[in-house]
Amino acid sequence: MTTKSTHNSPILVTGAAGDIGAIGRHVTSMLLEKGHKVRALVRREDERAEDLRRLGAEVVLGDLTDLASMHKAIEGVKRIYFGMSLSAAYLEATVNIAAVARHHGVEAFVNMSQMTVTQMSITETTDSPQHKLHWLAEQALAWSGLPVITMRPTVFLESFFLRLAAAGIKGNNELVLPLGGSKTSPISSIDVAQAVAVILDDPAPHIGNVYNLTGYESADLDYYAGVFSKALGRTISYRDVPVSAWTEKLLEFGVPSHLVNHLAAMAKLHVEGRYDRMTDDFFKLTGKEPMTVYNFVKSHTADFTAK
Numbered sequence: 031m032t033t034k035s036t037h038n039s040p041i042l043v044t045g046a047a048g049d050i051g052a053i054g055r056h057v058t059s060m061l062l063e064k065g066h067k068v069r070a071l072v073r074r075e076d077e078r079a080e081d082l083r084r085l086g087a088e089v090v091l092g093d094l095t096d097l098a099s100m101h102k103a104i105e106g107v108k109r110i111y112f113g114m115s116l117s118a119a120y121l122e123a124t125v126n127i128a129a130v131a132r133h134h135g136v137e138a139f140v141n142m143s144q145m146t147v148t149q150m151s152i153t154e155t156t157d158s159p160q161h162k163l164h165w166l167a168e169q170a171l172a173w174s175g176l177p178v179i180t181m182r183p184t185v186f187l188e189s190f191f192l193r194l195a196a197a198g199i200k201g202n203n204e205l206v207l208p209l210g211g212s213k214t215s216p217i218s219s220i221d222v223a224q225a226v227a228v229i230l231d232d233p234a235p236h237i238g239n240v241y242n243l244t245g246y247e248s249a250d251l252d253y254y255a256g257v258f259s260k261a262l263g264r265t266i267s268y269r270d271v272p273v274s275a276w277t278e279k280l281l282e283f284g285v286p287s288h289l290v291n292h293l294a295a296m297a298k299l300h301v302e303g304r305y306d307r308m309t310d311d312f313f314k315l316t317g318k319e320p321m322t323v324y325n326f327v328k329s330h331t332a333d334f335t336a337k
Contacts, residue, residue: 039067039108040088041230044127045115046070047078053113053142055082056223057230062086064231071103094123100130107134109230113142116160118288124167128174138177138233140226143168145182145242146296149304158295159288179229179236183243184305185296187216187326192333194293199334203266205255208273208297213306215248218321225315241311246322248306254323261327262334273297 041061045054047070054070055078061068062085070087071094072079079089092099094114104110110131114123124141131139143164146156150165171178191199198206222243229236251268258266277294281287299305312320327334 039106040069041066041109041111042069042071042103042107043087043111044071044094044103045113046082046087046089047072047074047076053219053223053226054111056220057111057226058082058087059085060223060227061230064227066231069103069107095119095126097126097130100127101134104130104134104136108136109138109140109233110136111140111142111226111230116289116292118159118163120160120163121166121170125170128171128176132174132176136176138179138230138237139171140179140181140229140233141168141171142222142226143180143182145184145244145307146299146304148182148240148242156295156299158292160292161295177233177237179233179238180240181222181226181243182240183217183222184245184307185214185216186222187218187245187321187323189219190214190216191323191326192330196333198269199258199262199266200336203264205251205258205266205268206271206276207251207268208271208276209251209300210270211250211252212300212303213248213250214300215244215246215305215307216323217243217245217312218326221245221312221316221320224318225312228315241315242307242309243312244307244309244320246320248308257323258327258334261324262331 043054043058046058048055058068058070068087070082070089071092072089073093075091082089090103092103112127114120144161146161147165147168155162168180195205195207198204225241225243255266255268273294277290280290
């Protein structure tokens with residue numbers, strides 16, 4: 031397969047409509063700015079799809095688990111970014127898109143995985159059903175013979191703090207998470223998207239590589255509470271809570287059980303020190319330092335402040 035850089039063929043970006051911390055949306059924007067054609071895969075027609083069109087993307091509707099959808103999305107494409115939200119259908123979607131990508135002879139397939147997979151093996155797993163699906167998906171992609179580049183970020187600043195902690199910070203000036211005294215190194219989804227865009231711009235040097243992406247620093251939640259305090263100009267404290275009570279609240283709020291089980295496993299792994307990781311892979315790819323938690327909080331002040 032050739033990996034000659036060309037802007038003639040569109041690059042397929044899955045999950046392009048995205049929600050909080052949507053990597054696909056950022057990747058789409060960044061690739062368009064670099065002069066690439068982008069085919070953005072979305073699940074439904076809505077305002078987010080229209081926003082992608084306004085950016086200049088070709089928008090296609092489809093389901094990652096549907097064979098016909100994938101042929102429509104991949105035909106004429108040479109490079110693919112594959113990212114999918116947490117789902118019990120994750121492995122099915124991975125194999126489906128991989129099979130069609132192989133059929134159409136793509137030259138680069140960037141797979142968004144998770145850093146925990148780095149510590150998993152044929153004999154080592156976790157309690158998270160999603161972690162198992164990610165590990166199996168990586169095995170399937172390795173067997174596929176596709177020209178795969180694997181991205182394994184740690185937890186995202188957006189999902190970690192905006193989705194899971196913003197309400198407590200906004201309402202009670204408390205960073206409420208069940209992580210004990212563990213350290214963690216969250217990274218911005220914008221930084222991860224930047225790393226993906228660099229690779230898709232010129233994938234040849236990266237084929238077969240695995241990149242473990244961490245944030246600016248690894249620290250405990252008392253430290254991050256202090257960062258929030260400085261950024262917001264008011265005292266934010268960290269309150270550790272039992273995992274069981276925390277997950278019960280999530281279920282009450284309607285969070286799907288598949289996601290809740292994953293988050294519970296992540297909390298346990300944090301306490302075990304499994305997220306106290308630092309690499310320079312992001313710097314090697316982009317030549318930049320990752321976003322700091324301070325700058326992240328400053329850019330989202332309104333999300334952490336009661337009106």
